[in-house]
Amino acid sequence: MSTWRLECGACGEEVSRRGATVCPSCRKPLLARYDLGSLDGPALREAWATRRGSMWRFRELMPVEDDEAPVTLGEGETPLLEVSVPGDAADLRLFVKDEGQNPTGSFKDRGLSAAVTRATLDGAREFVIPSAGNAGAALAAYASRAGIPTQLFIPEDTPEGVARRCEHYGARIERVDGLIDECGRRSAEYAERTGAFNVSTLKEPYRIEGKKTMMLEIVEALGWEPPDAIVYPTGGGTGLIGSWKTLDELRELGLISGGTRLYSVQADGCAPIVRAWSDGSADAPKWEDASTEAWGLRVPGALGDFLILRALRETEGGAVSVSDEAMRDGARRLGAAGIGACIEGGATLAAAEALRRSGDLAAGERVVLFNTAHVLTY
Ligand SMILES: Cc1ncc(COP(=O)(O)O)c(C=O)c1O
Structure with missing residues (x-):
């Protein structure tokens, strides 16, 4: 049984569910909060394992009531592929969540x-x-x-x-x-x-709820041991915020302990979150003259900037930008490992290498890269 309420991610105001968009008081994004105390975590884990067909097998943590049918095309259940890529990240245990394998080719x-x-x-x-x-x-x-x-x-x-x-x-x-x-x-x-x-990013509360199933699948595929870190190509940040939310929900359900460090990667030519992260700001001012070949990362200002930055801070992660050339090279090298990586996916490999060089990622750590779309979508 799924039951949830909506609260503002900034001021905490509780908002009525029907037709909800953003917080009526401060215009910031809303977050769905489930009655986790009424759910039996281990029983859910068993039930989820017996269901197949789409991300909606996690429906108890999703915004539908028992008698409501989702609009589905069989999304989700994408593979988590362990890869070995020569270069500066070679001593990490690298996994790719291959979101290119979704119905329309992206997460x-x-x-x-x-x-x-x-x-x-x-x-x-x-x-x-x-x-x-x-x-x-x-x-x-x-x-x-x-x-x-x-x-x-x-x-x-x-x-x-x-x-x-x-x-x-x-x-x-x-x-x-x-x-x-x-x-x-x-x-x-x-x-x-x-x-x-x-349905613009974070102008309604439920895209986060769909995107968070990526992290549910990752944690399940890793035997309910969350990865040490994820590297997420960040535009509006719904998947990053969703991953953070999932980890909190699973902890509250007693299904995981420990945490995952969340890292954002952006393009050198459009890096508002990275700049705010290095300035220690709580929000990210608009990036002027944004320019990058990675269309998904060409987002000069994100409505959920303060949530993205909070997620990075609370998980002790970070943010890094990479050049378009490094992204293209990353995509090519993931391609050589058999992954149909888009340029944003390539950015995550380039970022993992930068984070390994800087010592943020340590040898042997389990690190998940998000290939957010299939190379063919371009
Ligand atoms: C391929 C790809 N990767 C990453 C992103 C950024 O995703 P988010 O808005 O969740 O940060 C987008 C958004 O358009 C995208 O299309």
Whole structure:
């Protein structure tokens, strides 16, 4: 039985669940809080092990009631692959969570399956999202699965193939002269004008709930021994915040002890979280003139900046930026290990190597890299 309430991640205000977006008082992201005390952790672990088919096998920690059906395309259950890559990270135990193997080719499927499920149950009649491509394709696919139309706002310079992929799943597309933040403004206006539900990153509480299943699967695959560290390619940060949340929930359920250090990787040309981390700030001011080939990382300002930074601090992790060239090289070397890595996935290998050189990661540690999309999505 799943039951949850929503609270503001900044001011803690409790907010009514139906059609929830952001905190009505401070406009910051909302977080779902489950009644963990009413759940039997070991019994859940057994039940989860007997279920297969999608990330919804973890439904007790997800935003659906027992009698509600999720909007699913079989997302999740992606492999955690141990890899051996020559170079500065060669003495780590490296694993890749290969999220390219999701229905539309990226980890965005998890978050959008959860968000579309909840919004559809709450009566949404149209969706809108700003996207660099992967979230747009995922939203369109899940919305179409639910029989609901999607409007996308994408940056003008989005490659034609990426836009086509979104259209394939039934999205209407408008190209915007600007980056993702300008697309975000246009999406908010559109939602205001038409009543469409805005599924923009952290403008609703449930994409985090879908993304957090990545960490549930990782911990389960490692025999309920959380990894020493994860390296996450960070744009808006939903997966990172979700991973942090999962670890807390599993600890509270008595299913794990100990922790995992969370590390963010961003691009040298757009690194607001890395800059805020090294300045010791609690939030991350907007990065001007953002530029990187890693579209998923070209996010100059994240609504959940304060949550990302809190997650890094509380887990004793950190943040590092890498060049586009190092990301491309990382993706190529993961490719040589058989992984269909996108450039953001390549960034995690480059970052793990930088963190090993700096001594943040120690020889023999179990470190999980996130390959967030398939190379073919580009
Ligand atoms: C391939 C890829 N990796 C990483 C990211 C960043 O993810 P998040 O917004 O969860 O930080 C994105 C977001 O667009 C993406 O498409």
